[in-house]
Amino acid sequence: MNKELLSGRVNAIFGQKLARARKSRSLTQREVADLVGVSRVTLANIEGAKQNVQLAQVYSIAHALDVAPGDLLPSASELEHLKSAQTPEDTFKNLARLRLSELSSRSSR
Numbered sequence: 001m002n003k004e005l006l007s008g009r010v011n012a013i014f015g016q017k018l019a020r021a022r023k024s025r026s027l028t029q030r031e032v033a034d035l036v037g038v039s040r041v042t043l044a045n046i047e048g049a050k051q052n053v054q055l056a057q058v059y060s061i062a063h064a065l066d067v068a069p070g071d072l073l074p075s076a077s078e079l080e081h082l083k084s085a086q087t088p089e090d091t092f093k094n095l096a097r098l099r100l101s102e103l104s105s106r107s108s109r
Contacts, residue, residue, distance in 0.1 A: 009082045012049040013074040013095070014058075019047045021065045021072065035064035 022032050033043040036057065045051035046061075053061075062069040074082070081094035 006082060007052070008049060010074055010079075011046075011052060013078055013082075014053055014072055015047040015049045017072045018061060018065075021067055022047075025065060027065075032061070032064055036060045 022029070029043045029047070030040045033040045036043065037060065038057070042051065046053050046057070058069050058072060062072055065072075077098060078095065081098055
């Protein structure tokens with residue numbers, strides 16, 4: 001997989017995790033953007049994987065959401081699933097399978 005494609009998929013996972021964390025705290029994009037010091041459009045673009053996130057922004061966003069920065073980044077297993085995917089559809093299917101297995105292992109505890 002080329003670097004550009006991998007980067008886009010990493011950005012997509014980051015954006016999904018950001019949106020999930022933001023919504024679970026009942027915060028709007030504007031509220032998080034204000035806490036981070038970016039525009040709402042920038043935050044929306046990061047969530048939608050239309051804009052790369054800077055390392056400093058990862059830490060600012062994590063602080064604003066009261067999560068560890070690593071909670072917003074792709075896990076090792078997610079990265080492995082990304083590397084094995086050949087198309088965006090493969091990526092979606094692989095990550096969906098991973099999420100389902102994570103959810104089923106949590107419910108069986």
